[in-house]
Every structure is written in C-alpha cells, then in structure tokens.
Amino acid sequence: MAETERVAEAVCDAGPIIHLDELSALDLLEDFSAVVVPEAVWHEVEHHRSGALQRGRAILQRTVIDTEVDLVLAALAQKFSLGAGEQAAIQLARQRPNSILLTDDTAARLVAEGLSLVAHGTIGILMRAARHRQRTPQEVLTLLEHLPERSTLYLRSKFLTEIIQRFKVEHRL
Amino acid sequence: MSTPETTTVHAQVPTRLYAEMEELVKAGWFRDLNDLLLDALRHYLESHRPELAERFIRQDAEWGLHGRD
Numbered sequence: 010m011a012e013t014e015r016v017a018e019a020v021c022d023a024g025p026i027i028h029l030d031e032l033s034a035l036d037l038l039e040d041f042s043a044v045v046v047p048e049a050v051w052h053e054v055e056h057h058r059s060g061a062l063q064r065g066r067a068i069l070q071r072t073v074i075d076t077e078v079d080l081v082l083a084a085l086a087q088k089f090s091l092g093a094g095e096q097a098a099i100q101l102a103r104q105r106p107n108s109i110l111l112t113d114d115t116a117a118r119l120v121a122e123g124l125s126l127v128a129h130g131t132i133g134i135l136m137r138a139a140r141h142r143q144r145t146p147q148e149v150l151t152l153l154e155h156l157p158e159r160s161t162l163y164l165r166s167k168f169l170t171e172i173i174q175r176f177k178v179e180h181r182l
Numbered sequence: 183m184s185t186p187e188t189t190t191v192h193a194q195v196p197t198r199l200y201a202e203m204e205e206l207v208k209a210g211w212f213r214d215l216n217d218l219l220l221d222a223l224r225h226y227l228e229s230h231r232p233e234l235a236e237r238f239i240r241q242d243a244e245w246g247l248h249g250r251d
Contacts, residue, residue, distance in 0.1 A: 115231060118238045129242050130238065131242075132242045133241075134242075134246070136245075136247055140248075140249070172240075176247070179247050
C-alpha cells in the first residue's frame with residue numbers, strides 16, 4: 010500500500026464478500042487491520058458463494074458476536090426488515106468502535122447511518138483500490154465497466170455510467 | 183411489538199422454482215415458504231429503491247476517491 014497506512018478494522022456483511030469475490034477482488038480487503046465476519050454473515054456467504062470463504066480465508070475472520078441484546082438495533086432491525094446477517098454485522102460494528110461497516114444492503118446502510126456508524130460498500134472499496142494503489146486506475150475502471158456481467162451487484166445502467174464517469178474524470182482516464 | 187398488517191397474495195410459481203424454495207426451507211434457511219418469499223421480496227424492493235441506494239453509492243464513490251482510510 011502506498012499513500013496510507015493500514016486502516017481501521019472492517020466488519021463485513023455478505024454483499025461485499027460475494028461481490029468482490031465475483032470480481033476476483035477479495036484481496037482489496039487485505040489492507041484493513043482486520044476483516045471480521047459475524048457468524049450469521051459467514052453462514053449466508055457459505056450458502057450463496059462458499060468458495061469466497063475459501064478464497065478469502067487469509068483475510069476473513071469468522072467472529073462470534075457478543076450475545077448481549079441490543080434493543081435499539083433490534084427495534085431498527087424490525088422496522089427496516091434487516092436480515093440476520095445485516096443485523097449481526099451492525100451489532101458487531103457497534104461493539105467495535107472505529108470499525109467500518111462494509112455492506113451493500115440499502116436498509117443496513119440506512120440503519121447504520123441512523124446509528125452514526127461509518128459504512129461503505131463494494132463500489133467504494135473498488136474506487137479506494139486506486140487510491141491505495143492496490144490496483145491501477147485502469148484496472149479499477151475495467152472492474153467497474155464489467156460490473157454488470159461479472160457481479161450480482163445491481164446498479165441501474167445510467168447510474169453506473171455516471172459513477173464510472175466520475176472515476177474517469179478524477180483519474181484523467 | 184405489534185404484528186404488522188398483512189395482505190394475502192396468490193401467485194403461480196413454476197414447479198421447479200417451488201421445489202428449490204422447499205429445499206431451502208427444509209435445509210433450515212427459512213422458517214417456512216412465507217418467510218422465504220418475504221425475504222426475497224424485501225431484497226428485490228430494496229434493490230429497486232434507486233434514490234436511497236444511489237445516494238449511498240455516491241457517498242462510497244467519494245470515500246473511494248478522497249477518503250482518508
């Protein structure tokens with residue numbers, strides 16, 4: 010890594026693990042000081058894309074969360090219909106101050122925002138890879154351009170074009 | 183907590199898809215078919231709420247480009 014030192018711990022939901030693995034880019038999580046994966050998320054990934062856990066074994070840390078009931082989160086989880094994995098990831102992020110929650114789930118992002126947690130998703134991790142020199146800007150651009158064919162992460166076509174354009178302008182591509 | 187108001191929906195599902203759904207329930211991933219359908223619908227609707235999803239992705243892009251971590 011070039012410009013920045015190793016950064017915060019990441020608490021990972023299933024989406025970024027699955028989407029990054031689909032793009033053969035799980036290694037982009039390597040420079041977080043740790044990438045912790047709650048048990049419920051682990052099971053979710055195991056079910057949908059078990060190979061990702063094998064490929065990410067050196068990076069992903071299966072973690073049992075503190076079972077103390079988080080009443081605020083429980084209420085929000087019900088209101089926003091969070092899945093077990095998303096709820097566990099948010100709970101773990103709340104238990105680990107200064108961690109970054111990684112999720113592509115809109116409802117989870119909304120709840121995280123309400124709880125003042127720092128949360129980011131796959132697109133951010135991809136763009137960050139150029140800033141951290143884990144990939145060249147051209148390589149990141151290729152990943153973004155191939156997102157619809159290579160990943161199950163859904164972005165409206167026009168919106169993806171807008172995001173790609175933003176990236177190209179920034180990196181003068 | 184109160185139970186949310188519900189509406190019953192009748193739908194035809196291809197037999198093969200139905201069998202796959204049953205397998206997931208049998209394997210313990212969902213309490214029942216109702217639970218599975220709710221989860222599937224919720225995720226579909228979430229992924230089709232463009233304004234909210236896109237606001238978060240724009241924030242991601244900014245973090246990716248200019249964040250400090």
